[in-house]
Amino acid sequence: MRISPVVARDIRNGVLIGAALLIVLLPLISKVSSQGPEAVQANIAMAQPPAPLPPPVPDFGDVDITASTRELVQWIARTGDNAGMPFVLVDKQAARLHVFNATARLQDSTPVLLGSASGDESVPGIGDRPVALVQPHERTTPAGRFVGRFGHTLTGEDVVWVDYDAAVSMHRVRPTLQPRERRAERLASATIDDNRISYGCINVPAAFYDANIHPVFSTMSAVVYVLPEQKTLGEVFFGLAALPQATVRRSAGAV
Amino acid sequence: MTTSKILTTTVAALTVVGAGLVYAQTTAPSGPGPMTQDPATQAQPTPPNTTTPPATTTTPAMPSQESTQRSTVPMTTPQADRN
Secondary structure (H helix, E strand, O other): OOOOOHHHHHHEEEHHHHHHHHHHHHHHHHHHHHHHHHHHHHHHHHOOOOOOOOOOOEEEOOOOOOHHHHHHHHHHHHHHHOOOOOEEEOOOOOOEEEOOOOOOEEEEEEEEEEOOEEEEOOOHHHHOHHHHHOOHHHHOOOEEEEEEEEEEEOOOOEEEEEOOOOEEEEEEEEOOOOOOHOHHHHOOOOOEEEEEEOOOOOOEEHHHHHHHHHHHHHHEEEEEEEOOOOOOOOHHHHHHHHHHHHHHHHHHHHH | OOHHHHHHHHHHHHHHHHHHOOOOOHHHOOOOOOOOOOOOOOOOOOEEEEEEEEOOOOOOOOOHHHHOHHHHHHEEEEOOOOO
C-alpha cells in the first residue's frame, strides 16, 4: 500500500502540530500531577484569608461578681491577654478568687485570705527578708498580671508562685501555723474584712486548691490577675487604660 | 479534498498528542503520595476550652505584660513565702 505524497505531507503537518501542542501542554500537566489534587485544593484554600474567629464570650455562670471583675474578664477575653492560658482572678476588695478556663468560662470561685495591709505594691526587697521581719504596713498582696508557676516552699509544700521575687504565693490555708490567727475560721466566715490576715500570700481553702488550683498549675502555666484595691484598673493594666472608656463600655455590653 | 486534508492532519496531531501524554504519564517519577505526618509530630486535636488562644477580630490593646506588677522569672528554686 502506497501513501500519496499529499497525504504524507498532511500527516507530517499533523505530527508537527501535535508535537508543538505537547511542548506547551506537558510542563503544565506535569506540574499539576506532581502536586496532586489535595495540594491544588490546599493552594486554593491558602490563597483565601482565614475568617477571623470571634473572641470568646465570658461566662460567669450564676456567680455574683463585682463590676471590676466583669470589666477585666471581658477585656481579657476580647484582647486574648491570657494568651490561651487558663487564668485566675483575685478580687481583693471582695476577698474572692475566681478560676477561669482559657475561653473565659468561670470554673469555680472561693473566698480567700489576703495580705493584711491595704496596697497594690510590694516593698522592694521584701522577698529577701524573713517573714517575721515584714512590718504590718508591708503585708500587701500586690496587684497586677502574673504568670503563675507551680513550685515549692522550703518545707516542700507545693504552692503556686504568683510573684516569686516578692515571695508571694497562692497556697492552701495553713490553719495550724499560727492558730491564734484563726485563718480557717476567717475563710469560713461570711464577712470580708477578716479575710485580710496574711503577710501577702493568697490563702485558698485546701479542698478548693486541690480541686481547682493544683490541677491547672501543676500541668501548665496560667495567668494570675490580682485586681487593685487602691489604684484603678487602668493604672495596673495599662492595656485596659489604653482603650477609650466608651469602647470598653460598649464592648462590655456587647459581650 | 480540503476536508480530507484537515481530517488527516487533525488525526495525526491528536495521535501525537495522545501518545505524548501517555508516555509522559507512564514515565513521570512517582509523586510524594498522600500527605502523611509522623505520628510524633501530628497535630493533636485541641481539647475544647483549654489552651486555644482566643483569636480576636480587633487588634489587641497593649498587653498587660506592661503592667506595674509582673513576674516572668523562673520559679524552680524552693523558697519561703509570705504565708
